[in-house]
Amino acid sequence: MRVFVAGASGAIGEPLIAELLKQGHSVVGMTTSEKRAKVLENQGASSIVVNAFDAEAVATALKQSKAEAVIDELTSLPKDQTEMPQYAAGDTKLRIEGGGNLFRAAIAVGVRRYVQQSSGFFLKAAKGALADEDSPLDVNASPGIAGSARMYEALEHRLFQSDAIEGVSLRYGFFYGPKTWYYPGGSAADMVMRQVTPVIGDGQGVSSFVHIQDAAIATVAALTADAGVYNVVDDNPSPQSVWFPAFAKFLGAPPPPHMTEADARATAGEDAVYYATKLVxxxxxxxxxxxxWQPRRLEWLQAG
Incomplete structure (x- = not known):
């Protein structure tokens, strides 16, 4: 299959391109950098340098690619996790406006399938239950979380509003593995090493992770599976009180400090408390x- 990948040089881009090529697909990777375009070409993919906000250029590139499927992995995320509040507006703009240009172009040129990156961690579920594909995004969460949830809700609404294209929404868990925040040398790992991130309250908020390579494998499988929504997460959803100390041990860091919800709310804000106590x-x-698809066991739980 001829596949057009937008956001081809992001965290999931390299393993995704590699997996697509491994399985015999022909790949055109869209990026905004000549340097990154050469990296894609060195992997064996074709590349095109396009700004997602340039609707005409996006449409031309997609038409020339003759793609049968589009994988939309557009993001604008910082290397340092602590800078996410400053990046949030730009990330939303890229996914909504830039992704909108890509989606409309895909319909216009007759692309058969559109695979959209979504979120598997800002979901709502009954107390004590895991979220499934029918679970809504938590648009009434703490302010920053709610903003992200509304963005993902808008992406999924756009994806499924047209009968002219087959939509697949992949609700990824938190990425870990090479070139992610949750990897030795990544920003989340660095904060754990410096003991600046605490377990908050009882740490009952449950996180779902997925290794970046496993996410790539699932994404390629989604090209030929039934259209719809899929939670792309591993088998080990764990409360912060479990996974966080295990992650610290995996990194060789001291056990993380603890903080009350009230103190965390006063010093780090509502979003930090939500992550630690309300995620499902x-x-x-x-x-x-x-x-x-069979994901690997969460790496630091396996190590424990």
């Missing part, structure tokens, strides 16, 4: 069944 994990049963 997600079920991957559908992705495993339909995609024939």
């Amino acid at each position: 994990g997600a079920s991957n049963a559908k992705a495993k069944r339909v995609l024939g």
Whole structure:
């Protein structure tokens, strides 16, 4: 299959391009940098340098690619996790406006399938239950979380509003692995090493992760599976009180400090408290069944 990948040089881009090529697909990677374009070409993909906000250029590039499927991995995220509040507006603008240009162009040129990056961690579920693909995004969460949830909700609404294209929404868990925040040398790992990130309250918020390579494998499988929504997360949804100390041990860091919800709210804000105490994990049963996908065990739990 001829596949057009937008955001081809992001965190998931390199393993995704590699997996697509490994499975015999022809790939055109879209990036904004000549330097990154050469990296894509060195991997064996074709490349094109296009600004997603240039609707005409996006449409021309997609038409020339003769793509049968588009994978939209457009993001604008910082290397340092602590800078996310400053990046949030630009990230949303890129995904909504730039992604909108890509989506409309895909319909206009007759692309058959559109695969959209979404979120598997800002979901709502009954107390004590894991979120499934019918679970809504938590648009009434703490301010920053709610803003992200509304963005993902808008992406999914756009994706499924047209019968002219097959939509697949991949609700990824938190990425870990090479070139992610949750990897030795990454910003989240660095904060754990410096003991600046605490377990908050009882740490009952449940996080779902996915290794970046496993996410790439699931994404390629989604090109030929039934259209719809899939939670692309591993088998180990864990409360902060479990995964966070295990992550610290995996990194060789001291056990993380603890902080009350009240103190965390006063010093770090509502979003930090939400992450630690209100996140719900997600079920991957559908992705495993339909995609024939088997993710690895969460690395630092396995190490423990």
